[in-house]
Amino acid sequence: MSKYKIIVADLDETLISTDRTISPKNIEFIQKAVSMGVKFVPATGRGYNSVHDTLKTLGLYDKEGQYVISYNGGAITENKDERLLYFQGITFEEAEALYKHALPMEDICIHVYTPDQVWVYRFFPEEYAYLASRQPCTEIFDDNIDFLKGKEIVKAIYMNTDFDYLKRIEAEITDLTKDMDVSFSSNRYMEFNRKGVSKGAGLQRLCDILGIDIADTIAIGDNFNDLSMIKAAGLGVGVANTIEAMKPECDIITEADCDHDAIAEVIEKYILQ
DSSP, X not given: OXXXXXXXXXXXXXXXXXXSOOOHHHHHHHHHHHHTTOEXXXXXXXOGGGSHHHHHHHTOTTOTTOEXXXXXXXXXXXXXXXXXXXXXXXOHHHHHHHHHHHTTOTTOEEEEEETTEEEEESOOHHHHHHHTTTOOOEEEOOSOOGGGTTSXXXXXXXXXXXXXXXXXXXXXXXXXXXXXXXXXXXXXXXXXXXTTOSHHHHHHHHHXXXXXXXXXXXXXXXXXXXXXXXXXXXXXXXXXXXOGGGGGGXXXXXXXXXXXXXXHHHHXXXXXX
């Protein structure tokens, strides 16, 4: 019987290959782990409704006792009947302030997430192509988000592929983000969640709900928004294509990258043996 009770894994560039598929070997080994009673929990910055196809591919769709951590820990859902166990977003006022701050910045694409939709302003062609197979989005053109008043807002995002530029913006807007956690993902996103919301906090909450010691978990990722769960888990794993700056923070780095069955490698070494 495996010591580890939960495997929590990032999706894009970790479980999911750069060609947007999940390898047959990853699927096979995930299903072997699940058959042993291990919970396989996707953890993503995207919303739950964007991972349906992934869950179907893994055989976890609508399954009781299997879970998803979405919106970087802003929501925890049991797959059976999409039962929401936890939700924590940002306020409309916070989203509005971030939106208005970025309006004059013509090289920043802005995302605002509600529980079932992503609203995108300044939808660059390369961003449209990047998101096409990941999640449904609606382009908006107004200089305000008044239409979202009264709605739950999960998080906001600034998109630009220059990481150093995003870091400079982060340093300039600390007055707007004092009650938020700021993280970075996919080499293109600066993400704004409620303070205390992260994948690591999401993993701890799920463990608390299930009565599982977080020491009995494995977390696998590749980018900075995965680091909190990698550091929180009993075994924190970076895949071979993990951002170089965070590799020293991981307990182990896999030999394989996201295109060569990295998840299967972890399961074979730490669950099946």
